[in-house]
Amino acid sequence: MGHCLPAPAEGSRDPLRRMRVYLLADELMPDAWDDAKTLALEPLMQETARQLYASVGSIAANISEGYSRSSGRDRARLFEIALGSVRESTSWYRAAAPVLSSMVVADRLNRLEEMRRMLLAIIPRERGRVMKKAGET
Secondary structure (H helix, E strand, O other): OOOOOOOOOOOOOOHHHHOHHHHHHHHHHHHHHHHHHHHHOOHHHHHHHHHHHHHHHHHHHHHHHHHOOOOHHHHHHHHHHHHHHHHHHHHHHHHOOOOOOHHHHHHHHHHHHHHHHHHHHHHHHHHOOOOOOOOOO
């Protein structure tokens, strides 16, 4: 069983937690940890294990950083980095197929594909977005 991530504080109102693509990325991290531990047991897959966990972690990290930016262009740039990490994670999961079960790989690839589709829809919207300053109407 994977490590447990702490739950957000009771009553947390962080709007980032309403962003489905972020939640998917955040929920994938404990599974990626378990997958990386399994891969690391195979000497030929140790580097793949490190790369896989790093790329999956980068998805949520870049989405959360991008969400915190006030410029639509800044947000789009960080969401594009997250998209690159989604694609990288997809490649590492395909490389891990000889070691991980086909059900595990299919589950991870399906979740990554959902994130990819969402980010491809979000990025153009954010790129054209103009953020208002506090007090502007």
